[in-house]
Amino acid sequence: MSKAVIRPLLSLKQLLRSTSCLSSNVSFHQLREVTLSAREVTPITIKQARNLLMDMVGTSYNTDEQKVVKGKDLLPIKSSQEECPVRTMTDSYQEVIIPLGQDQEVRQKYLTSMQGFRFGRILEDMDTFAGLICYTHNQDPSKGQNMKSPLSTVTALVDRIDMHGVALSPFKDVRMCGHVTWVGRSSMEVTMIVEQDMDGTREQVLTARFVMVARNPETKKSGTFNIRVKPENSVWMDKTILKNLRICQPEQKNLYNKIFGGFLMRQAFEMAWANAAIYCKGRPVVQVVDDIVFHRPVEIGSLLFLSSQVVYTEGALMQLKVHAEVVDPLTGSRHTTNDFYFAFDTNQPDLPHVVPKTYSESMLFLDGMRHLRD
Incomplete structure (x- = not known):
């Protein structure tokens, strides 16, 4: 990660505008409502998200033998976006739960010595979550869900993290939701929101934008992401x-x-x-x-x-x-x-x-x- 800028926003209205700035002027919650009506998403735990991400990755690097190891059932590597399937923001939407209120063992990993919240853990989890969203976007539905991506996708930049003035509690579940908000040929932006229940209402804690890049493990050059369709109007x-x-x-x-x-x-x-x-x-x-x-x-x-x-x-x-x-x-x-x-x-x-x-x-x-x- 190259940098992280953490700044408070002036208002929730400005926050919602900024989260969708690379796709449309629709708020992130409106985008999520459209997504859920078109594609039902069952939240998974952060542990399940890591396992799912590992399953989606079709190649890895063997440090002992200094070579790329190919997995099975790999999708073909595309040379241009014209060969890639068309995807929407809806297709990449995901929700993840960090079960701090339900799982004491998980909670211990997020507690500080002063019974506070370890913010670095959220940074780590968001990096994993951004990778999951990225690989979800790059799937090819016509080839089946079991086909794996041949590309290596990594975080190139943490563009911005906006704090909303709400402190995270290590004793309540944390929810992360996000999707792809912009796609180039070999890079994409992922926007994520972190939420937590506060006194019976779900409060937004932060909004983050990560830039991910694709690499072809064989040529060591940039890979090609699935193209994103233009929003209506x-x-x-x-x-x-x-x-x-x-x-x-x-x-x-x-x-x-x-x-x-x-x-x-x-x-x-x-x-x-x-x-x-x-x-x-x-x-x-x-x-x-x-x-x-x-x-x-x-x-x-x-x-x-x-x-x-x-x-x-x-x-x-x-x-x-x-x-x-x-x-x-x-x-x-x-x-x-x-x-x-x-x-x-x-x-x-x-x-x-x-x-x-x-x-x-x-x-x-x-x-x-x-x-x-x-």
């Missing part, structure tokens, strides 16, 4: 790109014989507005212009490339980013001049959600979410 982020090219003429120069900064801002805004109008099929109204930094001057005669993209949507609001780059036609050198951020109100509560497909798009998504909410 959504648009893939790579379908929202709008580009333009302008020649920087002398008429746009400033007093210092460079291209006027106001010209760049006008071009970026008009590009963003046009993109937003195409996306919502309406006439959006600008709400916020954010973080316009001029990195370097633009020379007369250079080529100005503008690339606009919808990077985040929430309710009727949408966040667009415009990347400005100049090219010297004589030398071919390229330089970024500006990154513009524009927030628009579309007055459409059912605005389609933008969904990232790749890791770089997910970073744009998170960046856009922070700009819109800040």
Whole structure:
């Protein structure tokens, strides 16, 4: 694991938004309700989860002989996602119980010397749980449940752990639930929630997002995960790109014989507005212009490339980013001049959600979410 950021959230509403940020603007509980209505899940214990995970893994590494050991009934290794079965978030949903209130032997492993809760145990259990969810997603239902995955899947990053201000008790059962919320070619994000009964009500203790990666044990290169389908009322982020090219003429120069900064801002805004109008099929109204930094001057005669993209949507609001780059036609050198951020109100509560497909798009998504909410 590369890092873990533990921060309190301001409100439960913000928590629920953040847990689904890489799939849609639906809360995690709403996603779980959809999942349970489509696929009944019987909670298993953490011990059963470890055993099930071991059974799903089709290959292992023999440290004594320094070689990969293949199991039986392995699924074929896919070279591209087009060969993989289509999976939904519903397919990967799992629930696990840590029976602290029922099993004294298990409870002893989670108790501190001061009768508190060993938080490190939860970190360990979440790592196991994320692996189970990942392998569940990568199953091929058409081949049967007994077929094992040929890929080695490991934790690459603990992206974020949000504490909700509720202390875990070592004397009550802990419930973990989660599913895959984003899938790339060789990496995926798993979102998990840890809950515990407090005075008769189930309280959320924390939310965690783990990034898992797949490795081909034979080639030692990246493996390929099953593709994830696009949620309803959504648009893939790579379908929202709008580009333009302008020649920087002398008429746009400033007093210092460079291209006027106001010209760049006008071009970026008009590009963003046009993109937003195409996306919502309406006439959006600008709400916020954010973080316009001029990195370097633009020379007369250079080529100005503008690339606009919808990077985040929430309710009727949408966040667009415009990347400005100049090219010297004589030398071919390229330089970024500006990154513009524009927030628009579309007055459409059912605005389609933008969904990232790749890791770089997910970073744009998170960046856009922070700009819109800040």
